[in-house]
Amino acid sequence: MISKARSGKKNPPLLSTGCYLVPVILSVIISCLTCRPDNRITSVAVPHSDSASVKNPSLLFGIAVDSFKITRGKIRPNRFLSEIFEEYGISAAETDRIIKDSRGVFNARELKAGNSFTVLTDRDSSARLRYFIYENDPTLYYIFQFNDSLHVTPYRIVTTTKIRYSSLTIETSLWDALIEKGLNPELAVDLSDIYAWTVDFFGLQKGDSFRFIYEEHYIGDKSIGTGRILCALFTSPEKHIYAIPMIQDGKESYYDSTGNSLRKEFLKAPLHFSRITSGFSSARMHPILRIVRPHYGVDYAAPPGTPVHSIGDGTIISASVETEAGMIVRIRHNSVYSTAYMHMSGFAKGVGAGVKVKQGDVIGYVGSTGFATGPHLDFRFYKNGYAVDPLRVEAPPVEPVKEENLDKFRKIRAVMTDLLDSFSREAAK
Numbered sequence: 001m002i003s004k005a006r007s008g009k010k011n012p013p014l015l016s017t018g019c020y021l022v023p024v025i026l027s028v029i030i031s032c033l034t035c036r037p038d039n040r041i042t043s044v045a046v047p048h049s050d051s052a053s054v055k056n057p058s059l060l061f062g063i064a065v066d067s068f069k070i071t072r073g074k075i076r077p078n079r080f081l082s083e084i085f086e087e088y089g090i091s092a093a094e095t096d097r098i099i100k101d102s103r104g105v106f107n108a109r110e111l112k113a114g115n116s117f118t119v120l121t122d123r124d125s126s127a128r129l130r131y132f133i134y135e136n137d138p139t140l141y142y143i144f145q146f147n148d149s150l151h152v153t154p155y156r157i158v159t160t161t162k163i164r165y166s167s168l169t170i171e172t173s174l175w176d177a178l179i180e181k182g183l184n185p186e187l188a189v190d191l192s193d194i195y196a197w198t199v200d201f202f203g204l205q206k207g208d209s210f211r212f213i214y215e216e217h218y219i220g221d222k223s224i225g226t227g228r229i230l231c232a233l234f235t236s237p238e239k240h241i242y243a244i245p246m247i248q249d250g251k252e253s254y255y256d257s258t259g260n261s262l263r264k265e266f267l268k269a270p271l272h273f274s275r276i277t278s279g280f281s282s283a284r285m286h287p288i289l290r291i292v293r294p295h296y297g298v299d300y301a302a303p304p305g306t307p308v309h310s311i312g313d314g315t316i317i318s319a320s321v322e323t324e325a326g327m328i329v330r331i332r333h334n335s336v337y338s339t340a341y342m343h344m345s346g347f348a349k350g351v352g353a354g355v356k357v358k359q360g361d362v363i364g365y366v367g368s369t370g371f372a373t374g375p376h377l378d379f380r381f382y383k384n385g386y387a388v389d390p391l392r393v394e395a396p397p398v399e400p401v402k403e404e405n406l407d408k409f410r411k412i413r414a415v416m417t418d419l420l421d422s423f424s425r426e427a428a429k
Contacts (some may be wrong), residue, residue, distance in 0.1 A: 002173075007320070011063060011138065014378060022035070026066055028308065031174050031180075033305060033363075035300070042314075042425050046359075060118070060120075060133075061133060061143060062142065062155075063131060063143075065120060067122075067123065067128060068121060068123065068131070068338055069120070069122070069123050070118065070119070070120060070121065071118070071119040072116065072117070072118050073117055073120070074114055074115065074116055074118070075111055075112060075114060075116075075117060075134075076113060076114050077113040078106075078113075079111070080111070081095065081099065081108050081402045082095045082281070083391055084117075084132070085129065085132070086364070088121060088127065088132075089117065089126065089127065089128055090146060091127060094146070097150055097191065098144060098150040098151070098152065099144075099274050101150065101151060101152070102144075102151070102152035104299070105142075105153075106142045106152050106154070107135075107153060109386075111134075112136075115134065115135050115136065116135040117133060117134045117135065118131075118132075118133040119131070119132055119133075119358060120132075125135070125240040128146075129146050130146055130147070131144065131145055131146070132144040132159075133155075138157065138219060138224045138225075139156060139157045139219070139224070140154060140155070140156055140157070141154070141156075141157070142154055143155050145184075159217050159218060159219055160217070160218050161215050161216070161217050161218070161227060161228065162212060162215070162216050162218060163214070163426050163429075164213070164214055164215075165211075165212070165213050165420075165423040166181065166183060166187075166211075166212060167209065167210065167211040167212075167291045167424065167427060168181060168209060168210045168211075169207065169208075169209045170204050170205065170206060170207065170208040170209065171206055172206075173204065174191065174201065174210070175188045177210075177285075182215070184223070184225065184226050184426065185225050186225060187212075187214065187226055189272070190206075190226065190229050191210060191212065191229065191232065192212070192272065193240070194229060194232060194254050194262060195232075195234055195243065195262065196267050196268055196269075197262055197263050197264030197266070197267060198234075198235055198239075198256075198262050198264065198268075199239070199241070199360050200268050200269075200391070202268075202276055202300075203391075205237075206386065207237075208234070208235065208236040209235045210233070210234055210235075211233045211235075211420050211423075211424060212229050212230075212231065212232035212233070212243075213229070213230045213231050213232075213416075213420065213423070214226055214228065214229045214230060215227030215228050215229075223388070226279050228245075229243070229245075230416070231244060231245065231416035232245060232254075241256055241262070241406055242257045242418050243255075243257070243262055244257065244406070244409070244412055244413050246401065246405070246413075248405055250262050253398075255400070255401055255409065257276045257417070259400045259401035259406065259409055260377075260400045260401075261399060261400055263355060264398065265312055265333075265398065266312040266333070266337070266359070266393065267309065267311040267312065267359060267360065268311075269311070269379075270308050270309050270310070270311050270339075270341060270377065270379055270389075271300050271307075271308060271309070271366070271377060272306075273306075276298055276299065276300060276301075283369070288406065291356060296387035296389050296412065297342070297378045297379055297387070297390070298357065298378075298379050298389075299376050299378050299379075300376060300377045300379060301374070301375070301376045302377065303326050303366065303375060304345055304366055304367055304368070305345065305365045305366060305367075306365060306366040306374040307348075307365060307366075308329075308359050308362065308363055308364045308365060308366060308377055309342060309356045309359075309361065309362055310331055310339075310358070310359060310360065310361045310363050310364065311339060311359065312331075312337070312339075312359045313334045313356075313357065313358050313359050314331040314338075314339075314356070314357055315331065315354065315355070316329065316330070316351060316352065316353055316356075316357060316363070317330040317332050317338070317353065318330045318353050319347050319351045319352050319353060319363075319364075321369070323343040323370065323371075325340075325370045325371075325378070326343045326344065326367065326368075326370025326371070327339065327342075327343070327344040327345065327346065327367065327369045328340060328343075328344070329341045329344070329347065329351060329362065329363050329364055331357065331363070337382065337383055338382045338385075339379070339380060339381055339382065340379070340380040340382070341363060341364060341378075341379060342370065342376060342377065342378035342379075342380070343366075343367055343368055343370050343375075343376060343377060343378050344364040344366065344367045344377070345364075345365050345366065345367025345368070345369065345375075346364060346365050346367065347364045348361075348362045348364055348365070350362065350412060351363050353361050381393060
C-alpha cells in the first residue's frame with residue numbers, strides 16, 4: 001500500500017459537513033446506488049478495537065503484557081514460521097500442530113516478507129514463546145498462542161470510512177497534483193483505472209482537471225488508505241466526462257452522463273505511469289542501427305521490471321525471442337485487431353502461444369532485450385494486419401446502460417452530479 005502524503009495540509013472536506021443537501025443526497029445514494037454488501041458507502045463509527053490498550057498500556061490486543069518481554073520485528077524474505085518459532089523454543093511438533101489446527105483461519109504459506117510481528121516471551125531464562133502476533137495488514141492481525149493450548153485467533157481492527165471530496169487541476173501530472181494537495185497517491189491509480197479507456201494519462205495538459213468524491217478508511221484518526229471513488233468528473237478543453245457508478249448484471253461499472261460505459265474494448269496504454277519517448281513514425285533514425293526507417297509503434301520508458309498489461313481480451317499468438325524485438329508477446333484480440341509488446345525482460349507466468357488473456361492481465365515486464373538502448377516497451381497496434389498509431393485508435397465502448405436500468409441510472413446520475421456541483425460551490429466560497 002502506498003503511504004499517505006499529508007504535508008501538513010487540511011484533509012479534503014467530509015461529505016457529512018459543509019452542505020445542506022448532504023443528508024438528503026446520502027439517503028438517496030444508499031437507497032438507489034446498488035452497493036455491494038461487503039463494500040458499503042459508509043461504515044458505523046466505532047472505536048478502535050485495541051482502544052483498551054490506550055486506556056491501559058499493559059494491554060496489547062487484549063493481552064496483559066506486564067509479565068512478558070516484548071520483541072518486535074519484520075518478516076525477512078524466504079523465512080518460515082517454523083524457523084521463527086524454533087528461535088523461541090517451539091518444537092517442530094508444536095509448530096506442525098498449530099499450523100495444521102489453524103487451517104481455515106491462517107495459511108502459513110501466505111506469510112509476507114516485510115510484514116511486522118510482535119513476540120511475547122517469558123521474562124525468565126527460558127524465554128519461552130507465549131504469543132506471536134502477526135500483522136497481515138493494518139486491519140487484520142493473527143495471534144498465535146503457545147500456552148496450555150495451541151491455537152490461532154484472528155484479531156480485526158474495526159475501521160471507519162469517511163466520504164470526502166476533492167478537486168485537482170493539472171500543472172505537470174496527476175501524481176504531482178495529488179501530492180501538492182496532500183492527498184493519497186493511491187487515488188492516481190484509482191482515477192486512471194476508471195478513466196483508462198477514455199483519458200490519455202500520458203497526454204494530460206496543464207489546466208485539465210478532476211473533481212471526485214471518494215472513500216477514505218481510518219483506524220482511529222489515522223488514515224490507512226482510500227476506498228471506492230463514488231463519482232468523478234474529468235474536464236479538459238475537448239472533454240467533459242463524468243464517471244457514474246452503477247451495478248448492472250451483477251457487476252459495478254462506471255458510465256458517462258449519457259449512460260455509455262467508460263470501459264472501452266482496449267486500454268489507452270499497456271503501462272501505468274510511464275512516459276512516451278518515441279512515437280509512431282514513417283521515418284525515424286534508429287538509435288542502434290543508425291539508419292532512417294519507419295517506427296510503427298510507441299516507445300514507453302519505464303523502470304526495468306514494470307508490469308506490462310494486455311490492452312484487451314484476446315489470445316496470445318506467440319511469446320518468443322526475436323533478434324531486434326527481443327522478448328516479444330503478440331496478441332490477437334479479434335479478427336480485426338492485434339498488438340505486440342517488445343523488448344521485455346521476461347514473460348509473466350503462464351504466458352505462451354494459445355493462452356487466452358483478459359484486458360489488464362500482466363503478460364510480461366519492461367526490459368531492454370533485443371535492439372534497445374535502455375529499458376522501455378515498444379508497443380505495436382495492428383488493424384487488419386497493418387500497423388496503426390496506437391495513440392489514435394478509437395475503440396468502441398462496451399455495453400451501455402440497458403433500457404430497463406435507465407430510470408435507476410438517471411436517479412444515480414442526478415444524485416452524483418448534484419453532489420459534485422454542491423461541493424464545488426462550497427469549495428469556491
